[in-house]
Amino acid sequence: MSKTLFDKVWDSHVVRKIENGPDVFFIDRHFIHEVTSPVAFLGLKSRGNTVLYPERTFATADHNTPTINQHLPVEDPLSANQLKALEENAAEWGISHWGLGHKKNGIVHVVGPENGITLPGATIVCGDSHTSTHGAFGAIAFGIGTSEVEMVLSSQCIMQPKPKKMRINVNGELGFGVTPKDVALYIISQLTTSGATGYFVEYAGDVFRNMTIEGRMTVCNLSIEMGARGGMIAPDDKTFKYIKDKPLAPKGEAWDKAMEYWNKLYTDQDAVFDKELTFNGADIEPMITYGTNPGMGIGITNHIPDASAVEGGVATYKKSLGYMDFNEGDAMIGKPVDYVFLGSCTNGRIEDFRAFASIVKGKKKAENITAWLVPGSHEVEDLIKEEGLLDIITEAGFTLREPGCSACLAMNADKIPAGKLAVSTSNRNFEGRQGPGSRTLLASPLVAAATAVTGVVTDPRTLLKEKIVA
Amino acid sequence: MAYDKFNILTSTAVPLPIENVDTDQIIPARFLKATERKGFGDNLFRDWRYHNDNTPKEDFVLNNPTYSGKILVGGKNFGSGSSREHAAWAVYDYGFRCVVSSFFADIFRGNCLNIGVLPVQVSPEFLEQIFAAIEADPKTEIVVSLPEQTITIKATGASESFEINSYKKENMLNGYDDIDYLTKMKSEIQEFAAARPF
Numbered sequence: 324m325s326k327t328l329f330d331k332v333w334d335s336h337v338v339r340k341i342e343n344g345p346d347v348f349f350i351d352r353h354f355i356h357e358v359t360s361p362v363a364f365l366g367l368k369s370r371g372n373t374v375l376y377p378e379r380t381f382a383t384a385d386h387n388t389p390t391i392n393q394h395l396p397v398e399d400p401l402s403a404n405q406l407k408a409l410e411e412n413a414a415e416w417g418i419s420h421w422g423l424g425h426k427k428n429g430i431v432h433v434v435g436p437e438n439g440i441t442l443p444g445a446t447i448v449c450g451d452s453h454t455s456t457h458g459a460f461g462a463i464a465f466g467i468g469t470s471e472v473e474m475v476l477s478s479q480c481i482m483q484p485k486p487k488k489m490r491i492n493v494n495g496e497l498g499f500g501v502t503p504k505d506v507a508l509y510i511i512s513q514l515t516t517s518g519a520t521g522y523f524v525e526y527a528g529d530v531f532r533n534m535t536i537e538g539r540m541t542v543c544n545l546s547i548e549m550g551a552r553g554g555m556i557a558p559d560d561k562t563f564k565y566i567k568d569k570p571l572a573p574k575g576e577a578w579d580k581a582m583e584y585w586n587k588l589y590t591d592q593d594a595v596f597d598k599e600l601t602f603n604g605a606d607i608e609p610m611i612t613y614g615t616n617p618g619m620g621i622g623i624t625n626h627i628p629d630a631s632a633v634e635g636g637v638a639t640y641k642k643s644l645g646y647m648d649f650n651e652g653d654a655m656i657g658k659p660v661d662y663v664f665l666g667s668c669t670n671g672r673i674e675d676f677r678a679f680a681s682i683v684k685g686k687k688k689a690e691n692i693t694a695w696l697v698p699g700s701h702e703v704e705d706l707i708k709e710e711g712l713l714d715i716i717t718e719a720g721f722t723l724r725e726p727g728c729s730a731c732l733a734m735n736a737d738k739i740p741a742g743k744l745a746v747s748t749s750n751r752n753f754e755g756r757q758g759p760g761s762r763t764l765l766a767s768p769l770v771a772a773a774t775a776v777t778g779v780v781t782d783p784r785t786l787l788k789e790k791i792v793a
Numbered sequence: 794m795a796y797d798k799f800n801i802l803t804s805t806a807v808p809l810p811i812e813n814v815d816t817d818q819i820i821p822a823r824f825l826k827a828t829e830r831k832g833f834g835d836n837l838f839r840d841w842r843y844h845n846d847n848t849p850k851e852d853f854v855l856n857n858p859t860y861s862g863k864i865l866v867g868g869k870n871f872g873s874g875s876s877r878e879h880a881a882w883a884v885y886d887y888g889f890r891c892v893v894s895s896f897f898a899d900i901f902r903g904n905c906l907n908i909g910v911l912p913v914q915v916s917p918e919f920l921e922q923i924f925a926a927i928e929a930d931p932k933t934e935i936v937v938s939l940p941e942q943t944i945t946i947k948a949t950g951a952s953e954s955f956e957i958n959s960y961k962k963e964n965m966l967n968g969y970d971d972i973d974y975l976t977k978m979k980s981e982i983q984e985f986a987a988a989r990p991f
Contacts, residue, residue, distance in 0.1 A: 344960025366972075
């Protein structure tokens with residue numbers, strides 16, 4: 324019988340099927356971090372259970388870590404306590420731990436792929452909804468709650484009903500200045516934040532085939548923002564090339580054996596999806612959001628839609644614009660901005676810093692802008708230095724912080740102040756997400772860079788063209 | 794037994810007729826720093842409930858003594874966003890045992906089921922009826938019967954059935970959770986794991 328990529332990976336991980344219930348689903352790789360794991364370890368202990376396969380779990384501290392002076396003790400006692408709990412739990416159960424100060428420390432969804440922990444055809448979970456990132460490699464990867472973290476620790480399984488299947492095709496070529504982030508924000512704007520709820524998505528078509536692995540990670544990362552449990556892309560030579568020789572990737576015979584499996588990871592030609600959508604890459608502009616969920620996005624040259632033109636309740640829409648202090652019909656270009664945030668598991672990789680640097684090179688940070696540039700990991704940080712990008716951004720008046728989730732969710736000290744407007748390369752523009760009262764515009768690293776040097780929301784294509792002409 | 798049993802719940806309800814209520818509203822990230830599961834109810838809807846100086850926002854429904862009860866009724870796409878189970882913990886710790894909406898985000902729904910809060914998905918029309926009934930009489934009672942899989946507005950008798958898979962239903966009726974089930978499968982899981990390529 325013809326199967327989708329998703330079916331192939333899912334079905335091969337079902338330990339037991341429960342009639343009228345969920346599947347008992349085996350997990351190959353489990354990431355944990357300091358925020359959603361402590362209570363799981365408490366539960367494990369209180370039931371007298373043990374960690375069944377400590378070698379299948381990987382701990383890194385990221386959500387709650389400072390992004391300056393990481394060599395000093397963490398100031399906030401609650402944050403310090405969580406970091407300590409992670410370290411102690413990992414040590415107690417023999418789990419690998421890349422804590423603050425470790426050279427491999429960084430955002431879980433950045434360091435996993437960097438180190439070859441993320442593999443095609445694997446099942447990967449973490450107590451973090453952006454675990455969908457790892458789907459870029461043809462893995463089934465999704466976020467779980469703390470009860471499920473405890474399940475994985477004690478049994479290496481969770482209990483999940485199999486989601487429905489959706490394929491999203493984006494064909495053709497992307498326009499000038501249009502990035503993977505824009506593709507994702509465009510799709511979410513078309514589907515809304517609940518348009519893929521109940522589904523697992525496969526991304527297919529020329530646009531994703533032609534995309535870099537890091538670009539694919541950005542797209543899969545944002546799958547959750549349209550409600551999908553996760554998103555995945557069939558692995559290809561680019562995927563295998565990326566993984567080969569990564570520290571924890573299979574080596575020698577194990578690699579050859581893995582390749583045999585990986586080469587079968589594609590959707591059969593006549594396989595059937597519960598839902599299929601197709602978009603044209605040429606229709607996508609650099610995107611920006613204007614409201615308080617990631618589905619409220621438009622092409623950057625557009626104006627904020629009237630309430631009558633959007634699906635859903637008018638009251639909710641007006642509340643959202645009220646929070647943003649925007650009006651229906653406003654142009655996005657030219658809106659004065661206070662903060663720019665480059666980073667997160669969505670856009671905190673080397674290609675994102677290259678994109679940012681390509682715009683700010685030879686320019687100066689606008690005076691009204693406070694910019695936080697946060698690499699996703701120490702490896703990204705090292706590359707920024709090696710490639711000379713640090714010199715470019717420093718020359719332009721920016722500084723580089725140390726790795727972590729930072730202002731994406733503002734659990735640490737990196738909080739956008741109340742009322743301030745930020746252009747962020749992260750993933751959520753919910754009310755107060757980047758700090759109580761903060762207002763967020765989600766966009767690509769190119770839009771963030773263009774805004775950082777002009778001080779107002781700016782179409783990066785205008786600056787890129789200037790550079791090409793020059 | 795892992796959590797409270799759920800059978801038939803008869804209670805007044807708290808209305809929150811807003812769509813896309815995300816988990817950052819249910820509990821903002823800065824309140825996720827605990828290493829134990831306690832006290833999360835104090836910060837349920839923190840930024841909608843309190844001003845920055847911690848004084849209550851009088852117009853928010855949780856600060857309005859007219860409304861109370863063990864059932865929270867929210868707008869479409871309730872619980873979207875992060876996977877933080879803390880959102881479900883906050884709902885539970887505040888005293889809610891059931892959340893009603895016309896649509897739930899997947900992870901939030903799963904988290905609720907895993908801790909013994911019943912998510913009840915109703916039609917958009919029935920959701921409107923519930924909001925209208927509460928508006929007409931804030932003391933109106935809603936009856937949620939898990940055995941019958943029905944939700945009824947007591948005053949009008951209007952009723953609708955809701956879905957839940959029989960495995961989860963059995964769990965909630967008895968207060969069992971998935972870990973109880975999985976720990977009994979250890980040898981079967983070990984056999985499966987031994988055959989994995991990586």
